[in-house]
Amino acid sequence: MMETLLIAIVATPGVIFLALSLLWLAGWTPSERFVARLTSAGFGLITLGTAWLSWLIFATGAVSVHVSLGQWFHAGDYQFPLTILADRLSLPMVAMTAVLGGIAASFSVRYVHRDRGFFQFFLLLNLFAFGALTAFTAGSIDLLIGGWEIVGVTSVLLIAFFGERPEPARNAVRVFANYRIADVGILLASFVLHHGGSTLFTLLLPGEWPDQTSRLHGPEVMLAGFLMLMAASGKSSQGPFAGWLPRAMEGPTPSSSIFYGAVSIHLGAYLLLRFEPVIQAAPLVAMSTVAIGLLTALMATAANRVATDVKTSLAFASMTQLGLIFAEIGMGFPRLALLHVVGHAVVRTLQLLRAPSMLHDHHRMHAAAGGELGATGKLLHALPAGLRLWIYRFGLERGFLDAWLDRLVVLPVVRLAAVIGWSPFDSRGKA
Amino acid sequence: MFRLDSLALVSMISFAILWAVTVASAPRRDREGTGRWELICLLAGTLLAYAAADIWVFLAGWALTVWPYFRGDRPGPRLAFAAGAVPLTIGAALMTMPDFAPVAFAALILAVLLRKGIFPLHFWTLNAFEQFRLPALGLILNSHLGGYLLIRFVIPQFPALSAEWLPVVSWLALGTAVLMAVAGLAEAQPRRILGLLWLSQGSFVLAGLATKTEEGITGALIHWWVVAFAMTGLISIYGSLEARTTSVRTRSGFQGLGAHAPRLAVFFGVCGFALVGLPGTLGFVAEDLLFHGALKAHEVLGVALPLATALNAITMLRLFVTLFMGKRGIHVPSIPDALPGERAAFTVVVVLLVFGGLAPALLIALRTDSAVGLARLLTGQ
Numbered sequence: 001m002m003e004t005l006l007i008a009i010v011a012t013p014g015v016i017f018l019a020l021s022l023l024w025l026a027g028w029t030p031s032e033r034f035v036a037r038l039t040s041a042g043f044g045l046i047t048l049g050t051a052w053l054s055w056l057i058f059a060t061g062a063v064s065v066h067v068s069l070g071q072w073f074h075a076g077d078y079q080f081p082l083t084i085l086a087d088r089l090s091l092p093m094v095a096m097t098a099v100l101g102g103i104a105a106s107f108s109v110r111y112v113h114r115d116r117g118f119f120q121f122f123l124l125l126n127l128f129a130f131g132a133l134t135a136f137t138a139g140s141i142d143l144l145i146g147g148w149e150i151v152g153v154t155s156v157l158l159i160a161f162f163g164e165r166p167e168p169a170r171n172a173v174r175v176f177a178n179y180r181i182a183d184v185g186i187l188l189a190s191f192v193l194h195h196g197g198s199t200l201f202t203l204l205l206p207g208e209w210p211d212q213t214s215r216l217h218g219p220e221v222m223l224a225g226f227l228m229l230m231a232a233s234g235k236s237s238q239g240p241f242a243g244w245l246p247r248a249m250e251g252p253t254p255s256s257s258i259f260y261g262a263v264s265i266h267l268g269a270y271l272l273l274r275f276e277p278v279i280q281a282a283p284l285v286a287m288s289t290v291a292i293g294l295l296t297a298l299m300a301t302a303a304n305r306v307a308t309d310v311k312t313s314l315a316f317a318s319m320t321q322l323g324l325i326f327a328e329i330g331m332g333f334p335r336l337a338l339l340h341v342v343g344h345a346v347v348r349t350l351q352l353l354r355a356p357s358m359l360h361d362h363h364r365m366h367a368a369a370g371g372e373l374g375a376t377g378k379l380l381h382a383l384p385a386g387l388r389l390w391i392y393r394f395g396l397e398r399g400f401l402d403a404w405l406d407r408l409v410v411l412p413v414v415r416l417a418a419v420i421g422w423s424p425f426d427s428r429g430k431a
Numbered sequence: 432m433f434r435l436d437s438l439a440l441v442s443m444i445s446f447a448i449l450w451a452v453t454v455a456s457a458p459r460r461d462r463e464g465t466g467r468w469e470l471i472c473l474l475a476g477t478l479l480a481y482a483a484a485d486i487w488v489f490l491a492g493w494a495l496t497v498w499p500y501f502r503g504d505r506p507g508p509r510l511a512f513a514a515g516a517v518p519l520t521i522g523a524a525l526m527t528m529p530d531f532a533p534v535a536f537a538a539l540i541l542a543v544l545l546r547k548g549i550f551p552l553h554f555w556t557l558n559a560f561e562q563f564r565l566p567a568l569g570l571i572l573n574s575h576l577g578g579y580l581l582i583r584f585v586i587p588q589f590p591a592l593s594a595e596w597l598p599v600v601s602w603l604a605l606g607t608a609v610l611m612a613v614a615g616l617a618e619a620q621p622r623r624i625l626g627l628l629w630l631s632q633g634s635f636v637l638a639g640l641a642t643k644t645e646e647g648i649t650g651a652l653i654h655w656w657v658v659a660f661a662m663t664g665l666i667s668i669y670g671s672l673e674a675r676t677t678s679v680r681t682r683s684g685f686q687g688l689g690a691h692a693p694r695l696a697v698f699f700g701v702c703g704f705a706l707v708g709l710p711g712t713l714g715f716v717a718e719d720l721l722f723h724g725a726l727k728a729h730e731v732l733g734v735a736l737p738l739a740t741a742l743n744a745i746t747m748l749r750l751f752v753t754l755f756m757g758k759r760g761i762h763v764p765s766i767p768d769a770l771p772g773e774r775a776a777f778t779v780v781v782v783l784l785v786f787g788g789l790a791p792a793l794l795i796a797l798r799t800d801s802a803v804g805l806a807r808l809l810t811g812q
Contacts, residue, residue: 025694025778025781072791073716073720073791073795074795075646075802076644076645077645078646078723080716116690142719146710146711146715149709149710149715150710150711153709156748163752163755163757164687164756164757165757166685166757168756169685169757172752173745173748173749176745176748177745180741180742180744181741183737187722188734413613413617417616418617421614421618421623
């Protein structure tokens, strides 16, 4: 029973996506009402299913549910196992995706009403939910990568949702570049994990979360840890990958809320939580996780305070909290980090969904407080003027991260690309 | 003279599907007049080469595929085609002489490298992408006759030399994959971007064959299909757009064609994402196998392939947003979305890439015999 329920929870948005896509390719574009109701029903079913599954796990005293669906494919010594699981870590994430995804879908019905991309939006929302649920319930690193990449691609396509303007399209490419480079980390980490003795991380890390242990030792554990930290930083906009999150705010607000307030942004933290024993087994990786998290939190909180629009401000606020979550994971507090993830996702989703009404909300609060809303930034005013100015500049330039990336990575690569692209038979300009 | 085993039959059926897709979606100007002869020569020559048990028959098929191009002012590709046929002929002539085995092997490998456009012999490919009719060019490249020559004749005929020298080929292929992926990042012309994507992704096939592992070789053979179908889709869709409006070739910046051709945009997106290994497509399966095989064979090989894929994915998305996003220029007339013939053709490609990705076991089974055989030959077991 629990196994069937878990399969149904993961498969529902995937089936809806596939059915709607095929019907559209066949030439039928369903009405807004149909698409909205089908999507809402899907999220409703996932929410009920998750609640039911949680109750069954609680009632039977089981710690986790594992479902093996055999192998997706195999060749030589390599096999791709189709195993999904619901445990103390994945269930809260699944519940978060179901509830917050459903709320974002309901909000979107009005937000993208009569927009040319209404159908495309809901199609991508279902695909995203499928990817996120696959990643959170994956019983193997390979399946996790599958879900992880689906989330990345849907995220980018929704950033480019208002594609008639050049900026969303440009930012989508920039975000995608960050994702893809960081994803090399998880691909290589998967090999190190396979090489370390097992295809399934549930076997690789024996025991139940969060009391699992790592089988990797020595250089392998450090390599796997750093590769995962790289992938997680890319997905959660931390460290050198911190520049993409404000650019991702070009998408519709409901998708920003579910992607960058709730689910997608926490996928990196989920990866670190899932493989937390690997992180803790390599002290240098653990220390780096803390350092990256705290430095990003400091940079993001400075940038948050000088952001001139509400969505950018919330993006930096998300980044700050993710930095703290990374630090908690690095310091070895996985339960606290999980609690922080869920709490942050709920609050941030609400803030992002309310973002279009921010001025209205502010005026209401101002009036309710009798025109006496407390001033902020008192602590900063205690600092010397020169330092305050520097922090202001640092925040305004978003920690100079994009400028450094452009100067040290993008420009040299583009120059190198132009040299490599030279051809003796080049007829460019003659066409 | 002919040998119709699973490798030949699967390759022939795949190519027949590619040919049908290309012809069904090709603009009329590309399938009439001389364009018709190019397509007929390509079909006949490629099927002949696939069915060949004798290298001279293979050479005849190879020559037939490039024969229509020995006309006009196309110096780069013509030179490459001629240069490819010369070492192939020398290799074929010396193949049966044991004393000249190393020379024959070297000549055949040179033919493979030229046909596959492996760095530094890749220039002709970009030139061909700029100047040729796209439907025929897609077919000539996606027949992968260079790879087929290696699998069918070179490795079985020279297993020891192959085992010794394929790593060198692999390094060259790897260099091509990474360098062309980097070059793609700064390229602005859609045709050249398609060429760079083909060069980079296509060289994975050779890199995979050289891993000498069963999963790596299976991945390479599956990736062969992925590149063939996805690139055929991308080239055909781009060709359809060029036939609708010349602005895609003459103007830079965002074209905004997605608003008028959403289905073409979706077909293009699916083919592109399949090419760079989006989960749920056959590309993901191929690259998963390739990466694991490559990492098992050599760490650098295994690191470089995901890196090249990542860069190609960025280039692919950049091409997609350039063509389909942005505001459509006022000088661009209203263009039709996918016409019935195009829709049917591209649906076939998408179905193969997506359903092949969702249920890949059958397609892998079709390649297993060849992969096991090649792995045994290369490892001497």
